[in-house]
Amino acid sequence: MSLKHDKSDNLFARAMNVIPGGIYGHVAPVAGLPMHLPKYIQEASGCRFIDVDGNEWIDFMCGFGAILHGYSNPEIDNFANVQRNKGSVFNQPSPVMVELAESLTSKIDFADWAVFAKNGSDLTTWAIRVAREYTQRPFVVKAKGAYHGVDAWCDPGFGGRIDDDRSKILEFPWNDLDYLKSLLKTYSKQVSAIILTPYHHAAFAPSIMPAEGFWSEIEKECQKNGIILILDDVRVGGRLNDGGSHRYFNFTPDLSIYSKALGNGYTISACTGKKFLMNASKEVFLTGSCWNDAVAMSAALKSLEISHRDQVAESIKNKGEYFCKGLCARAKKYNLPLFMTGPSSMPYPWFEGDENLFRIQKFCKIAAGKGLYFHPHHNWFISNSHSIVDLDLALDLADEAMCELIQIENS
């Protein structure tokens, strides 16, 4: 099936004249399937969206994780609209900022305070500065290949950087505790923070869960060496446990950062922390003209409420399991060695032996022709608006795509 894309192409042609690259960043067509996935989206509701050419898609990316409760969630939108009618950005914060901070500190067990910004990057970078301020140490340790945002100390690009940008950033392979320990020994009393995602969800590679004992060892090393443990829960936060992913993996960070699902598509991020870091946090300047956006904060408040009330993390885990098992079973029918890595609610699909990604790219291209938005290089997301009916339809279409894939490969 060939989908229409004339309007999308026209828009992109216009964009090329006035926007570098047309579309940039993680949503740049070049990062996915440039000629198969839509470039511009008109509207979205639940787990479906309609692109500018009128094609309807069943979505498995959820705004790259920003949507947890479904697109255009009426409960959240209505609540946010009440605030929108009063205004969004003022000279001073609105009361909802305090309410949101209270909500976060009550739901996140270790959190004594919260601050807000717009994007994950804003606060991952701020958090390592808080750690540096508190410890008065320069180095930061991260996992190799982990994404923590667009700033020069961690971005996955190559341009616009100088050597100094990363001269104080150390890396270790995910789960390699011996390597980490040797790093900490070499840089004894010089490491301010270890910043990690709850599990390793690098793009272009299968997700890797923490090995048994990984997090307890990380905690132990941080305590032993006076290092601040920062959890980058930007992508995963709210999807494994509504009180933060650390509870799913049973550890306690000192600082944690949330964004994506926090506002269910409304632009907001938050950093929460333990009391002993409150004074250090006051010393590290933090602001942005629109960061006190009361509409986004209202949306986040409602989103958190729904997550807790409807036990959304558990719900999407079950839906994810249903979908992943279904997809793997259908793959098995065609002797396709498909594995869904990572948590079931945000699985990364991986064909065994497909290290160079040719097969997953072909599969996702065929699936795109059937209106399935499967990304070949990034983990997928299940939202709570995916119904069993939606998932069954997606599985049937994926089955057809696998059948075609096998036919193409055998021809």
Next chain:
Amino acid sequence: MKDLGNRVIAYAAALSIQALSVELLKREKVTRRLKVRLLNDGLVEVGGPGLCFKETKLLKAVASGFAVPQLLPLVLNFKNSLESIFILLQIRKFFSNKEVNFDKVSLGLIAGLAGTAAFANHNLHYIELLKEHKDEVVLFNVANSGIEIWFYFSSDDFWTVDSGEFSLNPTSVFTFKDLSVAHGAIIGWFDHLAGPAIGDVQISGNLPLLDKVGYISRKVQQQVPSML
């Protein structure tokens, strides 16, 4: 592999010339390859003893088609120098052709990727950038043209460029839509972000490697003069 500092620019230009001579030798258009060598005192030898340029002069020669070589070695190795100059003129002839054809595009791609290989082998940043990809092979081709250029890490421990049939399977493939788009890329008219989105190129396989090679090639394009 060692860092050549600023000399990598002239070396990239020289290696492009060497790669072009190798390619034309394969096609029996020249009689020998022009092996290039960096000498002391900022000199580059082209095609064995005789033809030798100061680095700045070599870059000028590449860009404008003419520069005065070092006279003493030229006089001392007159015959070899003349042969080398003749081969350089042969190479230039392919690029001065106004028509966008198989030869011009394939040679342009080889020259650009040979320069990219020079940067990948002799600039610390780029050595670091590609160090995890030594088992991988990138295929650059042009649809329906027969042009296939390979960029890979050779058994000599260097990033290398080759053309034609190849024994390894590619781990990434970059396919230009046609000769015209490929020619545009060679002369710097290619938008690497938008190109795949408008169908000017197709990309598949290990995209992070393509991304890195593409970035290095754009740095080469910015810094190393071209015959085109």
